[in-house]
Amino acid sequence: MKNLKSRTTARHFIQLVAGTSLAVLIAQGAMAQDAEEEADDNVIIVTATKRDANLQDIPFSINAQTAADIQRSGAVTLEDLSRNVAGLAVQNLGPGQSQVSVRGVSAGQVVRDQPGVKEQVGVYLDESVVSLSLFTPDLDLFDLNRVETLRGPQGTLFGSGSVGGTIRYITNQPRIGTTEGMVEGNLNLVDGDDIGGHLKGAVNVPLGDNAALRAVGYFTRYGGFINAIGPAGGEDVNSGERYGGRLALTFEPSDSVSITPRVVYQKVKADGFNRQEIYSLFANRFTTTRPTVTFDEREQYLLLREGFEDETLIADATIKIGLGGVDLTSVTSYIDRSILVSRDASALTGSVSVDLGYPDAAVVLPSNLRDTTDLQTFTQELRLSSNSDGPLQWVFGGFYSKIDRAYTQRLPTPGYDAFTDATLGAGTSAAVANGFPANSPFNSDLPYDIKQFAIFGEVSYDLTDALNVTAGGRYYDFKEERTITTGGLFANGDNGVVDRTKSDGFTPRLLLSYDVSEDVTINAQASKGFRLGGVNDPLNTPLCNAQDLALFGGFQNYDDETLWNYELGIKTQGDGFTFNAGAFYNDIKNLQVTLDAGSCSSRIVFNVDKAHSAGVEFELGLEPAEGFDLSLSGSLIEAEFDTTLPGALAPATGIREGNRLPSVPKFQLSAAASYEWPISDGADAYVSASFQHVGNRFTQPADQENNPRTFTHGLPFGGQPAGSATTVNLRLPSYELVNLSAGVDFDGGLSLVAYVNNLFDENALLSFDRERGGRARLGYNVGQPRTFGITARQKF
Template sequence: MKTTFTSSLLSVSALAVFASGALSSAVTAQDSDIAILEEITVTATKRAQSIQDVPFSINAQTSNDIRRTGSQSLEDLSRNVAGLMIQNLGPGQSQVAIRGVSAGQIVRDQPGVKEQVGVYLDESVISLSLFTPDLDLYDLNRVETLRGPQGTLFGSGSVGGTIRYITNQPNLDEAEGSFEANLNQVDGGSMGYHLKGMYNLPLTDTVALRMVAYHQEYGGFIDAYTPSGDMKTNVNDGTRSGLRVAMKFEPSENVTLTPRLVYQEIDMDGFNRQEVYNLYGNEFTTDRGVVNFGEREQYLLLDEGFKDQTMIADLTAEISFGGVDLTSVTSYTDRDILVSRDASALTGSVSVDLGYPDEAVNLPSNLRDTTKVESFTQELRLSSNGNGPLQWVVGGFYSNTDRFYKQFLPTPGYDAFTDSVLGAGTAEATRAGVAPPDSPFYSELPYTLEQISLFAELTYDVSDVLHLTAGGRYYDYKEERSVTQVGLFGNGVVDQVDETSSNGFSPRVMVSYDMNEDVTLNAQVSKGFRLGGVNDPLNTALCSDDDLEVFGGFQDYNDESLWNYEAGIKMQKGAVSLNAAAFYTDIKNLQVTLDAGTCSSRISFNVPKAHTMGLEAELKARPTEGLDFALNASLIEAEFDSTIVDSLGNTLVEDGWRLPSVPKLSIGATATYSWPIEMVRDAEAFFSGTVQHRDSIFTQPSDQQDNPRTFTHGLPFGGAPADASTTLDLELDSYTTMNLSTGLMTDNWELVFYVNNVFDENANLSFNRERGGRARLAFFTNQPRTYGVTYRVNF
């Protein structure tokens, strides 16, 4: 590791010398009037400073960047952020990873797994493992991506990094507003649109109100076969609506109070899942009609859906006195999430195994996951605001989260078949007096999570060019969970209580050296942390003997920690900037997710050692008047350094395997050219293009074994033989997408025509298997080519 890190440091230093000369040459050739890039101010260290002065790797996508690229989600923004990876599982369900620190795909029924990337709305933490809110980007000042563990200032959920949505604050000086309308058509799918608006109103000299509202209709693009033989089109369309209201009260120049209310609803009718095998429709179902799935097709007995109602209420209070700023951030979050899924293939596959008649196998079965979250957080910190050589911030943080997760499987008529085949009274006995009738599975998992932490960070200017930063965070976590899991498919557990707790210290040390006024070198060593937990009981009634033997022992999983070693360079001169970094992370007890074979369960377990290392770079340039160019790239090696073998001798993880969901190479580029239009007063025309390439990935670690893999379904149903099988390549291919846009813009309005996914790339984003592949095999996919027009106006 030391040799690797030293080599990376030397590489970055060499790059600094080379790029410094290149920057000087580039700027000399330019007109000084145009050789200026936008200066970006960020608050990644809990104080405002230029992004070039932050002593670690950070990206900030400004409101201009968001508008120019037409970004509507964090996934869109990631195309221009080196090292940021998004797994698209549908609005409100995507997963985030930074610098290859990834545990693999987390699915809906793993409520105890903690996030690896912390997500904040301004000062309020909003991340929640899989279900981090997919907030709208309208009227944002910027989105900051802080790479590497940010445990010192942002806590345990930031083991891989932190993402911060920074909103525009109420303006006391003037009334202003904006409006945006969009209409789009998904190629081969349905039409979508959105309407968004903002209005800022000063009420008095000391009070201002800023209001944002939006409504978005998502066009669907997934079609579904049905038992009647009909094809339902565009089953994954949906809506997102929201409101954000903030008030600024500034009774004096030293006191500012900003209460805010955020409300958002997401209502999706289905999922971006394209299937290759389904129990009810496949290439072997000769008795029911052979189904050969095409692109963006699936099979449904029941409509599916996802609903998310999120309310965030927070209050930020800032008081300045005697060279010190006191900041208080109080936040309350209330969320209701429903994932409604067609689980007929899952239930039907079990029914085949149990010898139920075809009438039972064909019963529609609806798996309903509900999550209710109430969270309260309070942060209180003091920070210096003077100009002396010593700058500091110190504070405390408290959070209390109650999360109630419930899952049940309403399957009307199922109890009668159960009693008929397995004996009278069997269904009622397995309900244990808890589950409702005709629900072969029922579970309740209430969680209480409590956290207390203290943190501090100090920066000292040793000289005009050398700056040292040291900080740390002490944390104390407690988690209590109760488990009830009953029904024919359940474990028979009622009110079983499990507890997890941990405490420790996460330090960070950084050094920054100004080579000259244009070039800064920085390096850091920092530690990240993620709380462990307890796996849910296996659905033992569904497990084969081998799978029960293998996975039955995976109960607890320990805390995950990592050490991050990083060296970087930041350069900016006139119209060119280049930020680059080399990093190495040494991961201990990485929490890895695995599908528990036939059990229809997912488990988490620890891999003792793993690492990621790589290079990332971001270049911005304005080589000539009217032309803006941005390039980002990351090259990452993310591998396990331990081998895990199960009780039957099967390899679950092998030393040298790649970490899941991590591409080796990701690269993106955006170019925009604008020129004046004489026919329209003060108007410019522009043309913009964005290209993104992502290398191949694996969804789960074990997908690298026996690949391509043959899944033997073992379900003689619908004419399919018991030995019917499907062979798939589980290495998800690399892909490249391109977005193009053109239009007119003035200081007050903008008209944009665009085409996204120009070449209609059908990318496999992650692999989805149901009951080890016996019930269903599928991939989540991206949105097809989309045409659209957007109109924006400021007033």
Template structure:
């Protein structure tokens, strides 16, 4: 690292520290604000299953409103996360983002770990849509707000909310209202890839008791990754894609005390490739002599076959509300159908195995595609009863049931592979290891899951003067049955059925003290849980003896649980609002993911103890009429409190007491400023700028050990000796993203927004992936480059 780079990072750290100090001193700043400043708009949320303002919610929560979304030009949750303290998003491509809150993270969850459960629950209104790695990227058009509930939400939202909960809240149908909005966008990604979208929403009264709201959208994404191919060819922007879909909802209100809201949501996501930047590939590196030497550059990868991602999501739900007088009964019934197909170029992976097996070069370079498919059907039913009166005692009780049928298939079609297998290993070998699967596919797996969960929950709070106490709990009962069948040369020939089950109780206790009309103090102790599961068997034919011995004993893993303790303040002084919290999280049986060395497998196992602790805050201030600023930031320590060793006494996977939890920055902060004023009669103009700093991270816990790391392919292929190392610094560097936008909002309903996101074209490294322990390829998932665009919106 150069002296200039060191100084730049030092200046960044000082600026970040100064900004966080400003944030923590917000109450003092608030007292200095002028009394005549215009108040900031109140935001109504439903984080406690009842309507309340953010300031009245007795725990840490953020809400990004429809106006926030529009003015920022945000199109994904990752875009919004820059203004939410403690929220971290890893963008692994459309429909594949990973979310963590407050540092509770198991590390990178990858495409072939179907049994891993999510750590942050994601909801579309009342319906849970979380699915580990493949939680849908919900389009942000016609949303009322996006809520981020920090800390475990196990009482009201159940499993998968161990770190927190994200809630997309859509605009609902309105009786007696004709309204709509149309939006068109054009943008340029990375300077040479065009994208854009068209979206529309309409609300129509069908009668005095029925209304309909319909939304439709089509988005084209410009790519920014270039793929080098055989023969010196280069294909540009291979990770372009699209998202299309819509939703239609009806409000049926036959009486003033009863209403129904049936809804259907459908969305298709397509991507032509992945945001992977490679630093080593078996077929493209500087070590070969009989093949062209290739130095892969920024935002480049090497492919023998095209890659793709497809996700079709159908959600049908029905929400019913009945006012019983003093209480309301709510029923939420939802059905989700998902079809996901991931096609990856696995030629380097299969080729690396072929080298180890002594196959000829012609077999090593056979194009090979890894095809992962997920077919999911999920049914959930929630029924709850909640108080509606104004008395000091408020309560909610309910029950929840879910059933998930999920079939995961994996195939490795490699035309011509069986002939080489039989020629080298003996005639009939390929047929002998097929285990009922089709030929010319050296790895195959079939995994059907049957997952059931039942829960009872309740929460009540009582207000006595300025003090409100809340107590709640959730009892859950969970069972999972999974079959695992595998076949092919790289597989074990498994055919087994595994079952796991658990039950437990997660309580929550809160105290809220209203010190004045403008300041409230909160304290909380709450428990969260994440369901356990069963690891897939290792691909023993691909494992070294050492890796098989180390990782072969980790079959099942237990529920992850944590206790969260926090204290917070919510304050408001005229045009200034400051909300902050300090927290400590005690984690038991943290589910941690790591590569099983050379086995081309990944395992999840429990770390007995870990913790996170930190401070977070969000400040919004109206410094003058039309001038608003916002600061949000978090300072975090997330570490293991246990050391896990193998039979030889060596530390496994970096699970060492004091090492950092993976994928989480110690420090992140964002700052935004908006200036608006009337530019001419009937038109309001605004300028908005924001900067987001994300600190350094590690993809996996093991990346902290022996870093920088020397990866030696040990593969004598293409004239390479197999002895030249590829040295990689596995600490993902910090980065800054600067966004600018400007717009005009006219009284006739026309809005025009011009924006540039990632102004300085930062190449953010989001995670690091090593195929087959680095013997096949090494690469990073990277963030989006500079995107400039214009959006025109017409409301009517």
């Protein structure tokens, strides 16, 4: 019945898209025949094929949010943008900690202590790769030209991190011979009691006749909306800030040479996390010797304040040289990134202490888990591409990257060693330290050395005036070496253990594009994408119960994930409208799924033999009258496992045929409307509204098993009775967001905007948060509440 219902829903949605397509095509025929005279500012130029092209001419599914789209929507993060892009989903775990999926290709929630997991969606800043699993950079959207979302595997041109798709932040480049700039100020009120805002500026300055400099600077203060109780409690504990800038220089010594070096710096800081708790070892409704606690909405318990810092430096240089009918492009990039995640792990450590029989005084010791990542990445791409107007277009190139990633964990818990020696025997704490500091029951050092080399190419040829074929491929060779050293009571005591993994492969792509008419194109594609494999960290065996150790103890290496994508799409445009739609099927092999190893306080990556995602998506833009714009986009996706694990693994992991892939909504819908009209000779006013629906999801595959789930606590602490339990429906409910804005644009470049985001104060549950299988803590990561704001922008 489940599959029948799914197919029926998909059929209805396909009928809706087909019906809308037919209606649009009929409307196109009834409209004026001079659509080719449409103004140039309605044409969006993108570089998804590593050559400039009209968005509507790209022979696969792509979305581009322009600077005007971003400003009108009020988007300040990638998550905001995702709600307007069909098939794009972002799981927000706090500033700088987003997880991105496209078209339902998802491996589930990656947590902070999984440094070896690779990306499923590649993220680029112009030509530079900036993606990092879990820590997708929270880049500022100011002075961007556009944000491109390339759906489906982009392995041919963009490599391993793009098995599901690629997101590209395209900045405004220095403009020679032009002096221009913009300043922007904002003030907002979050949840009715915390002030946020930003101040940003950009300036473009010509340097003689053949050079220009563009500088961007910004500072943002995030208002908080999570309150905390407990010894480290307070209001709005997840406030934060982001500041940084970009400095780019373009030098053109001749008509055929362009050199653009650039430096980007950004730092993101957060005072806490967007976690709403429903149970804590220290604060719950079951305790009898401690005060009982029932958490309010957007509330958590803290023994220690938490924090997040992400400091990023990017230095890159793009050199373009025209060689007759050929362009030579070199992209060199260096990234230095430092990340600190500081968590209150007191409940986690305390739950282990209870299991070990420690006294209550040890259980309540403040314990701070500090995860640090130091990353240095060097990449070099060199490519040749055609620049003629002939029927044959091509691009060939090579890519090299070297990543040095040092990941460490420390769990400073002052006073813990004394309780360890008193409970487990004198000298126990020193015996397991393995050279790490005292009073830290868990420590690990994991340096990674990752190298990758690739050769890629793509050729496009017009077989006729209407039919174009594109073929390409990428060969890659990947090597990874990881060393692990751990120490402390909760660790295995690994000492300099080296693990190596390597792989190579070829990923082809074939596209067909047929122009039915001047304004209607049908595209078909078959393409392969890949995601590099790796090595799991050893389980924290001292923390595992026997059942979890038996279930999860045998997984070490995991292989490359591969995906074959098949899609059929239509793109049409006319006088006052565009309509793009597509249907796709992704056949996934060795899907890398992240699993929670229960009491072990560990996560592992497991290869699932077969899975798929299939669906339809559409985007419609209309201008039914002058000044009146409408847009509608949506996607319906079936993303499921096609494999059932044997025995007890299926109910423990949720990897069962027909179960959904995690974190992906089946249905997303976005609608927006705006109306602009003149209010004087020198000013135009506008009002706009948007609506976004995000369907239900599961955080992890296992959340579909035995759901609603009863988490049994029963730890003999605080007077909790042995049978105490919390029952949770792990299917995250769908949510809807409504945003409103109104503004005035003046001829002199001044714009004033007032807005309210999340008008109805929806408490969106974004993911389920648990520690030690619910023995330490249960909660949710939640979205931002109602926010009022005003923005002033001056261009010059």
